Amino acid sequence: MADIVAISIYRYKFSNDIMDIITEFSKVHQFDDRKIYKESWEIWLEDNNDVIEEEISRLQRLGYEGDIVDKMFKAGRYYFRKKNLISNEKKQNKQQIRRSYIIMEHNVLDAMDAHINSSMKNNDFSPASGYINFCTSHISLLQNEIGRLCSETTINSNDLADKIKKTYKNRYFIITQQPLKKVAPNQPLKKVVPNQPLKKVVPNQPLKKVAPNQPLKKVCQNNL
Numbered sequence: 001m002a003d004i005v006a007i008s009i010y011r012y013k014f015s016n017d018i019m020d021i022i023t024e025f026s027k028v029h030q031f032d033d034r035k036i037y038k039e040s041w042e043i044w045l046e047d048n049n050d051v052i053e054e055e056i057s058r059l060q061r062l063g064y065e066g067d068i069v070d071k072m073f074k075a076g077r078y079y080f081r082k083k084n085l086i087s088n089e090k091k092q093n094k095q096q097i098r099r100s101y102i103i104m105e106h107n108v109l110d111a112m113d114a115h116i117n118s119s120m121k122n123n124d125f126s127p128a129s130g131y132i133n134f135c136t137s138h139i140s141l142l143q144n145e146i147g148r149l150c151s152e153t154t155i156n157s158n159d160l161a162d163k164i165k166k167t168y169k170n171r172y173f174i175i176t177q178q179p180l181k182k183v184a185p186n187q188p189l190k191k192v193v194p195n196q197p198l199k200k201v202v203p204n205q206p207l208k209k210v211a212p213n214q215p216l217k218k219v220c221q222n223n224l
Contacts, residue, residue, distance in 0.1 A: 015055060017051060018051065018072070021051065022072055025040075025041075025044050025076055026077070029041075034077075041073060041077075045069065052069070055072075056069070102153055102155060102163060104145060104149075104163075105148070107141070108141060108167075109171065111138055111141055112134065112167070113171055113175065115133075115134045116171060116175050117175065120175075120176075127169045127172045130168070130172065131165055134168060142164065145164075146160060146164075149163075
């Protein structure tokens with residue numbers, strides 16, 4: 001127990017109250033340059049003078065002999081600020097990863113496929129014009145899907161619009177890259193059997209009613 005107390009005193013940790021207000025300050029000013037940060041810090045010291053004086057007294061009673069205000073400044077400027085930046089970066093990365101795995105419902109994908117297959121018959125069709133037409137003709141379907149995605153993910157409205165648009169264009173690309181309908185890859189044409197003679201042709205057999213080694217005249221007579 002004595003060793004634990006000694007380690008705790010040696011580190012001279014700030015109280016939870018001080019840590020909370022320093023962390024809050026560092027969050028607000030995490031993108032300030034050093035000059036602006038320093039100016040804001042001086043104002044912060046004045047606004048929180050009573051709490052800071054109480055913390056200074058507490059640490060001095062524990063035996064701390066350093067500059068406590070400078071210790072607070074460095075903690076907020078370098079440690080808490082850096083911790084906030086890393087935390088925000090991780091949060092953004094998680095959101096980006098989560099967005100990349102957002103999958104739309106099958107009924108929406110099926111509706112897109114049906115619309116693309118039907119619209120491609122028009123000579124003036126393009127993915128851009130097709131997408132606009134799809135949105136105007138499937139308002140209820142898209143409203144339901146948007147509501148589901150908003151409730152199940154953290155995606156914002158701009159990213160959600162891009163997601164739907166990209167999905168439609170991706171479905172168009174998939175459809176246009178598929179082989180022609182009813183044609184199986186690496187298969188011969190229908191009713192054509194490979195490596196087989198033509199129908200009714202028997203190999204290595206003489207012609208009908210033609211006897212070998214007979215004069216031409218008799219062959220002709222036999223076939224009259």
